[in-house]
Amino acid sequence: MENSEAAHHLIEIQSLLNKISFHKKNIEKNLLRPTSIKNQRDKTQQRLEEVHELIASVEKTFNDEDKQLQKDTKDLENKDKQKNLVTTEKELSAIEHDIRVLEGSISILEEKAFKNLESKEELENEEKDLSSFLNGSLKSLQDIEKEVLEANKLEQNEIDLYEARVEGIISSLPPSMGKEFKSLMDKFENDKPLSFLKNGCCGQCHYSIPRTVEEALQKSFSLEYCPNCNRVLIPENVPH
Numbered sequence: 475m476e477n478s479e480a481a482h483h484l485i486e487i488q489s490l491l492n493k494i495s496f497h498k499k500n501i502e503k504n505l506l507r508p509t510s511i512k513n514q515r516d517k518t519q520q521r522l523e524e525v526h527e528l529i530a531s532v533e534k535t536f537n538d539e540d541k542q543l544q545k546d547t548k549d550l551e552n553k554d555k556q557k558n559l560v561t562t563e564k565e566l567s568a569i570e571h572d573i574r575v576l577e578g579s580i581s582i583l584e585e586k587a588f589k590n591l592e593s594k595e596e597l598e599n600e601e602k603d604l605s606s607f608l609n610g611s612l613k614s615l616q617d618i619e620k621e622v623l624e625a626n627k628l629e630q631n632e633i634d635l636y637e638a639r640v641e642g643i644i645s646s647l648p649p650s651m652g653k654e655f656k657s658l659m660d661k662f663e664n665d666k667p668l669s670f671l672k673n674g675c676c677g678q679c680h681y682s683i684p685r686t687v688e689e690a691l692q693k694s695f696s697l698e699y700c701p702n703c704n705r706v707l708i709p710e711n712v713p714h
């Protein structure tokens with residue numbers, strides 16, 4: 475293998491790695507797509523549970539107060555009957571007092587019953603809205619998740635192709651160089667393991683590279699590392 479041929483291969487690998495990382499980022503972006511609708515659905519579900527509890531509590535209050543209302547109404551009927559049977563002024567005035575107390579209580583309970591029915595109706599309307607959002611958004615969520623699955627399958631196909639090409643190129647390198655470069659790729663997590671020399675400096679970290687290294691590289695390409703960022707250096711005379 476010619477000196478500069480290996481360098482060309484490494485450059486091609488780096489460009490494939492860039493493409494792979496582009497498609498991996500797309501996969502991550504796609505996976506975020508259902509998040510906002512999922513969050514909205516979670517909040518709605520939570521509120522729906524609260525509304526169920528509130529309805530149950532309003533119903534319980536309504537029933538308790540209704541029992542009291544029925545009892546007071548019956549008591550009032552009895553007092554009205556008794557009123558006709560009393561013989562003394564004192565008894566009449568006591569019964570009339572009881573009747574006024576019962577009438578007061580009945581009127582408060584009737585007002586409460588009306589308010590309870592009103593708030594129950596409001597809660598039931600909210601319950602309907604929340605449920606219909608959950609039903610409607612379930613369909614959209616499933617559609618989005620299906621789209622994401624399809625889109626990511628395509629992204630993964632691209633990645634698989636590029637990875638196979640990287641493997642192919644690595645196997646065409648001299649074995650020791652291939653092995654060394656592969657471990658460098660792992661070290662950099664496939665993110666720019668190469669650096670191009672520029673005016674005697676590392677193109678990635680701008681560290682000044684010793685002239686001897688640069689001259690040796692230009693004569694014959696081998697894996698030489700930037701002493702600062704540890705990337706493999708590609709000499710300036712290799713076009714890229």
Ligand SMILES: [Zn+2]
Pocket residue numbers: 669676677678679680681700701702703704705
């Ligand atoms: Zn460097």
